Amino acid sequence: MKYLLTFSLLVLITSTSLCQEIPQLNWAELGKTKPWEATEVWNPVPAKVTPGVYTAPPSDAIVLFNGQDLDQWVSPEVDYGARMDVVEAILKKRMNGYSKSPAAWEVKDGECIVRPGSGAIETKMGFGDMQLHIEWLCPTDPGKEGQAYSNSGIFFMSLYELQVLNAYENTTYPNGQAGSMYKQAIPLVNVSRPSGEWQSYDAVFMAPKFKSDGSVESPAYITVFHNGVLIQNHVALKGPCVYIGEPYYIAHPDKMPLLLQDHGDKVRYRNIWVRNL
Numbered sequence: 001m002k003y004l005l006t007f008s009l010l011v012l013i014t015s016t017s018l019c020q021e022i023p024q025l026n027w028a029e030l031g032k033t034k035p036w037e038a039t040e041v042w043n044p045v046p047a048k049v050t051p052g053v054y055t056a057p058p059s060d061a062i063v064l065f066n067g068q069d070l071d072q073w074v075s076p077e078v079d080y081g082a083r084m085d086v087v088e089a090i091l092k093k094r095m096n097g098y099s100k101s102p103a104a105w106e107v108k109d110g111e112c113i114v115r116p117g118s119g120a121i122e123t124k125m126g127f128g129d130m131q132l133h134i135e136w137l138c139p140t141d142p143g144k145e146g147q148a149y150s151n152s153g154i155f156f157m158s159l160y161e162l163q164v165l166n167a168y169e170n171t172t173y174p175n176g177q178a179g180s181m182y183k184q185a186i187p188l189v190n191v192s193r194p195s196g197e198w199q200s201y202d203a204v205f206m207a208p209k210f211k212s213d214g215s216v217e218s219p220a221y222i223t224v225f226h227n228g229v230l231i232q233n234h235v236a237l238k239g240p241c242v243y244i245g246e247p248y249y250i251a252h253p254d255k256m257p258l259l260l261q262d263h264g265d266k267v268r269y270r271n272i273w274v275r276n277l
Contacts, residue, residue: 022089025082025244036244039183040173046190046231057133057273064123064258065272067110070103072124079120079259080155082243087159088250094158095253105262111137112269114152114262121262122158126255128207129277130156133200137268138166138178140195146172150195153182153261156205157252160220161241164267167192179231181222182241187231198270199227204277207254208237214251 030036057063064072077099081087104118138150152164160181167178167190174180178199179187193199202225209217224232239247260269 022078022081022093023083023086025086030244039175039243039245041175041183041186042173044186045174046177046179046187048190048192057271058275061133061273061275062125063273065112065269067270068107070105070107070112070121073103073105073121074100074124075102075104075119076100076122076257076259079122080153080158080161080261081240083245084240084242084248087240087242091159091250091252094256110270112272114260114265114267116262116264116266119262120155120259122257122259124257126253126257127157127274127276128255130205130258131275131277132156132203132205132258133271133273134269135198135200135271136164137198137270138164138195139266139268141166141265145170147176148265150265150267151261151263152265152267153263154201155241155259155261156203156220156222157207157256158259159240159252159256160205160222160237161261162201162203162222162224164261166195168194179224179226181232181235181237183243184237184241184247185222185232185235187224187226188233189229189231191226191229191231193227200271201226202228203232206277208249210249210251216249219249 078090078093081090103121105115105121106113149170150166153161155161163180163182165178174186175183178192204223206221208220211217220237221234223234239249
């Protein structure tokens with residue numbers, strides 16, 4: 001009876017914890033202190049380099065977008081978090097069940113186009129260690145600047161963001177420009193094409209490994225080529241990529257979806273494929 005009571009109490013505490021809502025950030029209040037500025041790194045500024053060419057899928061690739069439909073994608077109830085407490089709540093939700101609906105973005109002329117306000121889309125499949133090829137275009141949008149100019153992002157395992165942004169002649173903090181691992185790793189060089197032109201990322205992502213007690217056995221690592229030029233060289237990540245505050249690792253499944261961010265801009269994607277490693 002003693003053990004049954006203890007177990008019942010544990011289940012009640014766990015269930016109550018899982019039912020807690022994901023924190024809602026008060027952006028008006030946060031705007032008074034702007035805590036995100038504490039993690040903006042403005043130097044060094046990467047040198048500019050002229051970019052290269054694209055590649056076609058290899059025979060063993062999993063094609064996630066072939067220009068025809070979004071059958072490999074869904075719109076998730078939850079997406080990514082701006083701060084670690086939000087990330088942690090989202091992770092709990094992800095690991096204990098969340099709803100999904102057909103991907104809400106637009107497919108037109110062989111392109112996948114962000115539908116602003118519809119939320120992120122993510123793959124139906126989960127991935128761990130992987131090679132990714134993805135092509136993207138930041139539309140020209142006069143009057144916009146900084147982080148507001150054609151912003152999106154590619155989240156490995158829905159947590160680790162490779163930034164998508166117009167970074168050709170658009171000043172922002174270097175650890176938030178195109179090619180950065182957002183707020184964690186500045187790209188080695190700026191190889192961005194002008195807005196309105198197609199660009200490519202080829203990335204090798206190695207998922208973090210966790211011990212049985214939830215501690216980190218090895219961090220996530222990433223290597224990225226932007227338009228054929230190396231910009232991230234086996235960089236160790238400090239945890240999920242967040243807008244506010246410092247990251248830290250939270251144990252999570254070995255495989256999780258690849259997520260594309262809706263940041264309110266009509267960024268376009270095409271030729272998306274992966275290889276499991």
